[in-house]
Amino acid sequence: MPELPEVETTVRLLRPRLEGRRIQSVSVEWPRSLGEQAPEELADAVVGSRVQALQRRAKYVRIDLVRGRRPAGSLLVHLRMSGRLSVLRRGSQVSWSRVRLRLDRGELHFIDVRKFGRLFWVPDADGPDSPLRRLGPEPLSEAFDAAVLFAGLQARRRRLKPLLLDQAFLAGLGNIYVDESLHHARLHPLERSDRVDERAAGRLYRAIHSTLIAAIEREGSSFDTFYRTPEGRPGSYQDQFQVYGRAGKPCRRCRTPIQRVVVAQRGTHLCPRCQPPPPP
Secondary structure, eight states: OOOOOHHHHHHHHHHHHHHOBBBEEEEESSSGTTTOOHHHHHHHHHHHHEEEEEEEEEEEEEEEEETTTTEEEEEEEOTTEEEEEEEEEEOOTTTTEEEEEEESEEEEEEEESOOOOOEESSSSSSSTTSSGGOOOTTTTTTOHHHHHHHHHHTTTOOOOOHHHHHHTTTTSOOHHHHHHHHHTOOOOTTBBBBGGGHHHHHHHHHHHHHHHHHHHHTOOOOSSSOOOOTEEEEEGGGGOOOOTTTSSOOTTTTOOOOOEEETTTTEEOTTTTSSOOOOO
């Protein structure tokens, strides 16, 4: 599933091609991509509006719309397992295109092989009914630092990996970048959060921050055939993986074979030497 670096890459590459464009029509090939929203409702809400801005919130692409100078709601896109957004020439024949927005210049395609992704309109992305309101802090924001992370860890009694995957605790992280961050911080995925001292919390904060920045610089990770940038390029951060997907291979730090275990029903990769297990 695309995580924060992949979604951030999508937003940065789409922004110059989408901002300022007017939506002229909507074509929905797979209505379930809209969730509970009807195609007619989506069309009524967005046709005639103009794209004011693109943002990322957690794993969502947020496309803010205006009519004239007044806000006209937002499109929220969650790529899930195999979703991708691309702006192409009008009339382009695109395999697995589930939703197509015709623009005054080109077309925005929501491409989704496995059909798990969602694209829908909300009247107020910051309102109480928006799914964005249920999300935790952004790990790259100025408001999030080592002290905030330490306080959050101490306030809970949960295992580190499932807690870091909880989007209400910290927004945007998924399986890949949690495994990588925990390895960089030398913390075991099963360590209990309230047993992480302030010094270790600082290491974890720096690991999360540096891992995400490095992944964004490399346009995310393409460890399978599904994730591609809007231009169709694969990311390259998978070449930098320390543990994820490297079961049986030597740790790049200590040469101990990487282990794969299951934590919270998720495949989890770690170095048993660099990340010693917590006491029972």
